[in-house]
Amino acid sequence: MPELPVSDIVLTISALLIVIACTQPLARRTGLPFTVVLGIIGVIIASGASWLLHTRLTDQFNEVAALVVNMPVSSATFLDVLLPILLFQGAITIDVRRLTKDTVPVIFLAVLGVFIAIALIGGAVSLVSSAPLVICLLFGAIVATTDPSAVISLFRDLGAPERLTRLVEGESLLNDATAIAAFGAFLTLIISGGGYEPGLLVQQLGFAFLGGVITGVICGRIAITLISWLSSFRSAQLTITVALPFVIYILAKNYIQISGVVAVVTSGLVLSAMARPRFEPETFKFFQETLEQLAWWAGGLVFILAALVVPDLLSDFVLSDVLIILTAVIAALIARAVILFGIFPLLAALKLTQRVDNPTKIVIVWGGLRGAVTLALALAVTENPLIDRETQRFIAIQATGFALFTLLIQGTTLTALMKWLKLDQLSPIERAFRIQVLTQSLSTVKSSLNNFATRFQLDPRLTEQTAQQYINRLSRIADDKSYKQEINDQDRLIIGLVALTNQEKSLLLDQRLSGILRHDLVDRYLLVIEDMIDAARESGREGYISAAKKPYRHSTKFRILSWAHTHLGFNRPIASHLGKHFHFLLINRILVLELKSFLDQRLQNLLGTQSVTVLQEILDQRLDSIERHLAALRLQYPKFAKTLDRRILERIAYRDELEQIKNFRDAGIISLDLARSLTSEANFFHAARRSQTHVDIKSKTAELLTAFPVFKNLEVSELTQVIKELHPRVLADGAYVFKKGDKADGLYFIESGAVEIRVGDDVHRLGQGDFFGEMALLNETNRSASVKSISFSHLLLLEKDTFHELARTHPDWRSSLSDVATKRKTMNRETRTDLKTD
Structure with missing residues (x-):
């Protein structure tokens, strides 16, 4: 095969690209797959070129045919x-x-x-x-x-x-x-x-x-x-x-x-x-x-x-x-x-x-x-x-x-x-929903057409004739008896949940929010969204809510980082994890609030009042859960919360600034050079503003301990010694501190957050400044109750040996704890007596 010059190869490939471009409308007209038509045309071109090159009838097309036949295809x-x-x-x-x-x-x-x-x-x-x-x-x-x-x-x-x-x-x-x-x-x-x-x-x-x-x-x-x-x-x-x-x-x-x-x-x-x-x-x-x-x-x-x-x-x-x-x-x-x-x-x-x-x-x-x-x-x-x-x-x-x-x-x-096989048809639910979507769309088009004609003073008769086409289509849809299936409430709810979740994904990747959420958090959020879509389709409301709450639960990674923080003193990993969690919750809250507006504006007419009311309740339930977790984090890390809020506001302002510059440029108000200059200035200003990405978990333990009544009579030196013996523990919502029957490991103080103590059917809640776990230590028994964190909680653990040493050297301290334990026992007995009386 003779070698073609580079220019001839470029010419042939360019000509083939033109053939490819012209094949697309041909494929659509014939209804055949594009590549099938392309393959047929290619065989015809190759066969024709080979025939022209070797036929004795004419030599007029030899040079063109040679370009195809001698194409170096390997x-x-x-x-x-x-x-x-x-x-x-x-x-x-x-x-x-x-x-x-x-x-x-x-x-x-x-x-x-x-x-x-x-x-x-x-x-x-x-x-x-x-x-x-x-x-x-x-x-x-x-x-x-x-x-x-x-x-x-x-x-x-x-x-x-x-x-x-x-x-x-x-x-x-x-x-x-x-x-x-x-x-x-x-x-x-x-x-x-x-x-x-x-x-x-x-x-x-x-x-x-x-x-x-x-x-x-x-x-x-x-x-x-x-x-x-x-x-x-x-x-x-x-x-x-x-x-x-x-x-x-x-x-x-x-x-x-x-x-x-x-x-x-x-x-x-x-x-x-x-x-x-x-x-x-x-x-x-x-x-x-x-x-x-x-x-x-x-x-x-x-x-x-x-x-x-x-x-x-x-x-x-x-x-x-x-x-x-x-x-x-x-x-x-x-x-x-x-x-x-x-x-x-x-x-x-x-x-x-x-x-x-x-x-x-x-x-x-x-x-x-x-x-x-x-x-x-x-x-x-x-x-x-x-x-x-x-x-x-x-x-x-x-x-x-x-x-x-x-x-x-x-x-x-x-x-x-x-x-x-009818694989080109919509499912029954989608076909029924299509009628509602089409009805609303055509009604909106008809209304917009009339507004446009009025605004620009177009011929009313022409406007009426054009609008009549949409009126006729609406009439045909209303009179169509070939397919009538009502969408039941459960199907409407699933349609609404999937629509909300898809909108949440769009908002997450929206231009204005770009850069606010860290890339790894966006990846995590997208996984949550996909789980929410699947759960909504499979299990409806319950599945959707369960998948939406999954990111708030304590994960294996969190438990490992918490253990490293408690036992090895590794602060940075848990601080970074908490900062990301805080960030995630904040963006989650913004998107759920946006979804509430989307639900009212876009889905009300499509799904009906009853379904939209249920969807609003579901979003409110999500929002309450987010607010509860955020409140615990804001209480524990107020400085970081303000820094994060400021960072989001600055990012939104930066996006709006770029959008304004673009709008001025698109409208022809400013030149390209000025637009570039303004954009560079905005980029420089934004790049110079950086914020911390992790919380500060170094607590002011001395100040916190003096707030606990059981420590108020200790000397400064003794308090310093106790601080050295305290071990921090970080727990997520729903995590157990210990369960009934566990061996007593020490006395717990609530630095921030809240816990729930369950003794049989009795439930008591303790918050910041409270302590628990003293009964098993004083009586030298196993735990008589289960204690679970009901928010994001920071606890301080005074281990068993240190507790007994402190109780031995400070009888008054032990007496104070015994009084508290006696009161709690009495309260538990009274609660059980009341329940039996009822």
Whole structure:
């Protein structure tokens, strides 16, 4: 093949991009997937160019045809240039938090499914062909890769269920990674002449896969750090994200000798989960749009360039190859059906995954299209000089024929299959809710139209004619008897809860709040929001409230940090944790207050007064819980509370200042130079203002102890000695200090917060300045009651040995404690007597 000049290559690629652009409206008109139409056009162009170049009828088009025929398309063009950005964009587009709910089915479909497909396809093909089993298994690995682009675009056009799209997206990414890793292992086995240990082969495959995951996570986290560091430089942030997949892919594949595909996909998933809070909202939108455009170009070129090599790959095709191709297709469909109809029901029965309905399973089975990756791997075999000619021919023809069958037969019938299975239709609840949304929207449009016409003094008759169209549509909706289903109260409530939670997510990522909440706290908040959505759908009100309160409960991390603070004296970690918790609660409160306004303004007419009243009660319940936790923290850390409030106000003011500058510039009131100058000044002023991120947990213990009556008669030196013996304990709301029957470990003083003492059915509450735990020490018994923190509490523990030593040297102190204990016993007896009398 003669080498083309660089200018001719650029010309050909540019012309192909124009063809790709013009193909999109053609695909929409025909109703076929875009990539299927693109593949057909590519085959037509390649076949036509080859015919023009070799025909004796004319030589007029030889130069143009040569540009297509001699285009230097190799496996590296697909795998090293186009594939990384496609994989990366696909991984970033996936909502990782939603995907985690389907982790088990995606892994089974992608990983186990690939190996079942390789075994079934390889075994079946070996029965109907003369090729050795190892070559048939290599062919199975090549065609095990699925191409989601055609299917996903079709799903979105038809409005397929979100979960179906998510399953196919997740499966395709991991599928490609697993299949390409298996391809490399089988290729190595063939080149080695079969002298490769099976155990070593499995070990190599595992190392490539696991190494790719680790490399992807590390590189993804490094990219996140760089993006955060370059938060003020949009172009720099975008450059890093665009360069990242190519750096990772080449580094992993060529230098570390691990799976570059796995590494790129993993890094993309890391960025999908963590990148958004690190970008300014406008920058993130620009970043998404840029990656989508790059992936669209790459995806189009992948298909049309792959189609250009189809005629060459099929040049030695004979009729007997049809049997092998059909056998492989049937085996591939059976392999997917085994996973979906055999293993998935078992996983659902074991509650390892949600149930997948049969229509969705059928579409996933039939929608396993193959495309550019399959052809790229086939090209890699044909280009390898260590592979014999017969094997190259076998792989080229079978892989190409298999890919063409899936695109031309499965791809063209997928739309009809989805419509037949009614997967393009809304659920009954959504269809019923659609009527209400449409009615309100059309009424609003009609009203806005009349206001616009009045304001600008347009012809009233034309206005009336235009408005009549909306009146007619409203009438048709009201008279439509084809579908009438009332939404029950529970469904309305779930719709409202999901709408509120989605709005909370939008507010969290809003431009004005950008930068107020730390990135790690945004990540945590987003996880809480996803849990709230799932809980609302599954358990309604109770599930939503439980998920919303989850961040307020004491976590394992908090208990570990509290233990380190109490026993090891590590103050900074718990102080930082409390500062983040304080920050989280404050933003949580702001967003819930915003949700109350949103509920009144946007959902009142859609959901009705009764549902909105219940939703208001739920939000009030959330707000009360937040206020209670915040009040305890404000009481304990008043200085930090004021600092945090000031920081939020300054950030809001900064955002408003930038918005005002932008508005003046958009209106043409100020010049571009002045806008830049004002923006730089605002940025400089804001950057110079930093605030602390952790609370000050160094309490003024001496001042606090003098407030306790039992310490008022101690000398200063004695008080100093007691202070040295006190151990701080930090407890979250709901955490037990001790339980009934526990051994007495000491006397507790409440520095701040409150606790609840439960003796049988009796409940008593103590607050700041109180103490408890003296009865078991004085009587030398186990604990007779359970004590639980009912707010965020700081306690001081005087250990048992120190207590007895102090009681021995200060009889008056012991007497004071005995009086308190006697009074509490009397109070407990009186309470129980009253209960019996009642």
